[in-house]
Amino acid sequence: MTTVTKTHDATEERHNRPLLSLQGVTKRYGSPAAPLVLEAIDLDVARGRFVSIVGPSGAGKTTLLRCMAGLISPSSGSVIMDGVEVTGPPSALALVFQDYSRSLLPWMSIRKNVELPLRSQSIGKADRRDRAVEGLAAVGLSEATDRYPWQLSGGMQQRVAIARALAYRPEALLMDEPFASVDAQTRADLEDLTLRVREQFDMTIVLVTHDIDEAVYLGDEVIVLSGSPTCVRKRIEIDLGRERDQLTTKSSSRFTHLRAEVLALIQRDRAPAQDATA
Amino acid sequence: MTIKRSFRWLGNVGLELIVPAALIAAWWIASLHSTDIYYPPLKEIVETLHSFWFFAHFGSDAVPTLVHLGIGWAIAVVVGVVVGTVLGLSELAAEVVKPLLEFVRSVPIVALLPIGLLILGIGPTFQVTVIAFGAVWPVLLNTMDGVGSVDPILVDLGRSFRIPHRLRLLKITLPAAMPNIVTGMRTSVSIAVSIVIFSELMGATSGIGYQILLAQDTFAVAEVWAGVILLGLLGYLLNVLFRGLEHILLRQHRNMGDLQR
Numbered sequence: 001m002t003t004v005t006k007t008h009d010a011t012e013e014r015h016n017r018p019l020l021s022l023q024g025v026t027k028r029y030g031s032p033a034a035p036l037v038l039e040a041i042d043l044d045v046a047r048g049r050f051v052s053i054v055g056p057s058g059a060g061k062t063t064l065l066r067c068m069a070g071l072i073s074p075s076s077g078s079v080i081m082d083g084v085e086v087t088g089p090p091s092a093l094a095l096v097f098q099d100y101s102r103s104l105l106p107w108m109s110i111r112k113n114v115e116l117p118l119r120s121q122s123i124g125k126a127d128r129r130d131r132a133v134e135g136l137a138a139v140g141l142s143e144a145t146d147r148y149p150w151q152l153s154g155g156m157q158q159r160v161a162i163a164r165a166l167a168y169r170p171e172a173l174l175m176d177e178p179f180a181s182v183d184a185q186t187r188a189d190l191e192d193l194t195l196r197v198r199e200q201f202d203m204t205i206v207l208v209t210h211d212i213d214e215a216v217y218l219g220d221e222v223i224v225l226s227g228s229p230t231c232v233r234k235r236i237e238i239d240l241g242r243e244r245d246q247l248t249t250k251s252s253s254r255f256t257h258l259r260a261e262v263l264a265l266i267q268r269d270r271a272p273a274q275d276a277t278a
Numbered sequence: 279m280t281i282k283r284s285f286r287w288l289g290n291v292g293l294e295l296i297v298p299a300a301l302i303a304a305w306w307i308a309s310l311h312s313t314d315i316y317y318p319p320l321k322e323i324v325e326t327l328h329s330f331w332f333f334a335h336f337g338s339d340a341v342p343t344l345v346h347l348g349i350g351w352a353i354a355v356v357v358g359v360v361v362g363t364v365l366g367l368s369e370l371a372a373e374v375v376k377p378l379l380e381f382v383r384s385v386p387i388v389a390l391l392p393i394g395l396l397i398l399g400i401g402p403t404f405q406v407t408v409i410a411f412g413a414v415w416p417v418l419l420n421t422m423d424g425v426g427s428v429d430p431i432l433v434d435l436g437r438s439f440r441i442p443h444r445l446r447l448l449k450i451t452l453p454a455a456m457p458n459i460v461t462g463m464r465t466s467v468s469i470a471v472s473i474v475i476f477s478e479l480m481g482a483t484s485g486i487g488y489q490i491l492l493a494q495d496t497f498a499v500a501e502v503w504a505g506v507i508l509l510g511l512l513g514y515l516l517n518v519l520f521r522g523l524e525h526i527l528l529r530q531h532r533n534m535g536d537l538q539r
Contacts, residue, residue, distance in 0.1 A: 069438055088437075095438045102431045107453045107530035116449060117439035148530070168439060 017083060018044035019092075019172055019204050020068060024077035027063055036229035037063050040077070043223060043232060045172070050198060050205045052215035052238075055225030056266050061208045062098075064230065065176050068206065069095055082171070091121075094165035096175040100158040104149040110136065111145040114164045135167030136160070138197050155186035159193065166197060172204040179214065188246050191218055195244060212266070216258050217244060224265045233265050318500045327504040335489060340508065343474055343485040346402060350409025351470045355463055358414045362421025362459075363452070372422060379419065387412035387473060391480055400481040405474060412473045413466035417459065424458025425451055457531055460524050467520055471513060486512075 027038040037060040045051050055061050066072045067079055070089040079086040081093070094117075097103035104113050114132040123131070136145055139159040149157055158178060165173055175194075179187045191214060198205055209215050215222045216238055224233040238258055240249055249255055302320075309319045331340065365372045391408055398404040428451055436446040452459075478487025486505055493501035 066434075071434055071437060089440055091440060093438070095434070097431055097434070099431055102429050103435055105432075105450065105453070108449070116445070117441060119445055120439065120441050164439075 018080075019047045019082055020045040020206070021080040022068065022077070023080065025064075025067055025074040025079060026076045027060065027067060027072070028075050038067070038074070039229040039231045041230070041232055045204060045206055047171075048202065048204055050195075050218060050220045051207070052219030052222045053206065053208045053225060054210065054212055054215040054222055054262060054266070055230065055233075056227050056269060057210050059225045059227055060230040061210070061225065062176060064225075065174055065206070065208045069093055069174050092171040094168040094170035094173055096158075096161050096165050096173060096178045098177040098180055100154065100161050100178075100181075101149075103161055104157055106148060106150050109146050109148055110141065110152070110160050113149065113160060114167050117164060117168050131167045131169070132163075135163035138166055138200060139163045139193060153186075154182045155190060158182065158190060162190075162194070162197065166201060166203075169201075170203075172206060173198075175205065175207045177209055178207070180210075187214075192244075192246065194218065212259055212262050213250070216240075216255060216262060217246075217249060222258075222262055224262055226269045233269060236261060315497070316499055318503065322500050323503040323507065326500040327507055330489075330501055330504055331508050339484050339489050340486055340512075342402070343478065343487070344512070346405040346409060346485070347470055347474045350406045350474070351413055351467065353406070353410040354413035354466055354470065355417050357410065358417025358462065358466070359421050359459060362418040362462075363425050363447070363455075365418075366422040366425025366455070367451075369426070372426060379415070383415040383419070387469070388476060391473075391477060394477075395481045400483065404481060405477050405485075408477050409470045409473050413470040416465035416469065417462040420458045420462030420465075421455060424455030428454045453530075456527055460527055464520060464524070467516060468513075471509075471516065475509065 022041050022043040025038055025041040025043075026036055028034045028036050041064065053061060053064065063072070067074050068086075070079070070081075070086045070093070073087070081090045084090075105116070108116070111129070111132050114135055115128050118128045118131060133142070133145065136142055139162050141156065141159055141163060144152065144156065149160065152160070161178070178194075179190050182190065194205070194207075195218065197203065205218075207215070207218060219238050221238055222236045224236065225231070226233045236258065240252070240254060240258070306320045309317060310321065312319050365375055387408070390411070394404055394408045394411075398407055432450050432454060435441075436450050441450070474485075475487040475490075478485035479491050482488040486509060490502055490505035493499075493505065
């Protein structure tokens, strides 16, 4: 009986604490005298949330994401993943890179690209294949498994990158401006695809973007960053409901209001810097 | 391939053949009645090429040359790729070793042949060793550059998905470095050919270079010319073979290029 209660408590505790937590994270590159890129970032990502991180261009968005992904370590402060301090890339995270054309391996078929990260884990060959097929099906690329990345359009390539991340079965997906270099229509499609797979796989997602519309449209909450050195300016709850639609959501007055709020924060942040240079 | 394209291809091959064919014809006619001991008629050279090399001495002299060449070059490629990869992966090691590498590589290999001959004596070991030593540098340095300059996104990919090092090397790093490696291999083929002949001119008991030297000593001028022509033919053949190898090694890279065009 006691063990059951204990387990229950442990599960409860696990559910209450954030999946990913940044505590006083600062980052400077090189010598201790070098300017700060990130300044005392405190940030929690709760399990199952879609968190958009948006900031003015030149803010350390990618640096922040690389810290979260365990690819670089913070100069001070810590990144905690599921209660454990991150010292290297955690297995519960998968990355979707900004530059899809460079993050896929052109010498492998789509399926092999998706399977490659699975080969590091003790997964049987048949299982690996199944997971790759499942991931590719989730992004609507079941027909393209034996083709090569260079045979696909940009939007399709980014879908492969998403499938690769899904097949890895992480708890959280980190996306670094994933739709920055596709056309507007493809971008809208990919945004909705991201929302769909999030429902399907019950995924926690952190999306870094410079696009305010995208941040508000996709997120349960938007974290607004300041210019350099980067710190968290504000956390805004996006109360647009779970269902989003390119047409109705984006034309709702609430969306417009939230969008304006984020934009004002970012513009206010840029204004003093411009005055200073003037 | 469309009919139009096949015609164009035939046309290109024709164009490529016109100049050599014209030169050979000119040589043939101009030298037909030559009595100059140093410039025998091409007709005589071709007859010597046929009688001497195809195939009286082919097995005894051309084959050893090709075998030494093949073994020496293969050793150079393996050592070059392995050492180049290790150095390319470690920035520190590369920094430390690079000046030394640049120095050793800029010593003309020909100048090292007498030392090699002193140490190793006449024989196949000498040939194979000096070929490997001379041909290893382009492979090694190009591999090092290729491995060291793999796209940082691919490095991040390997790390963030926790792909084991062995798999990263085989599936990401080496394929990414393959165009560089092939460039190094190509350069090293021509170096290896020069060295094998030169080493045979210096110290050997058989081989194409040895036979050329022997023919020179006995004033068999047509045989000297025949040997030179044989080398030209072999060089051309090696180039064709290498293009085949390159075709296989860079299959996917070539396809990418097609798409970008």
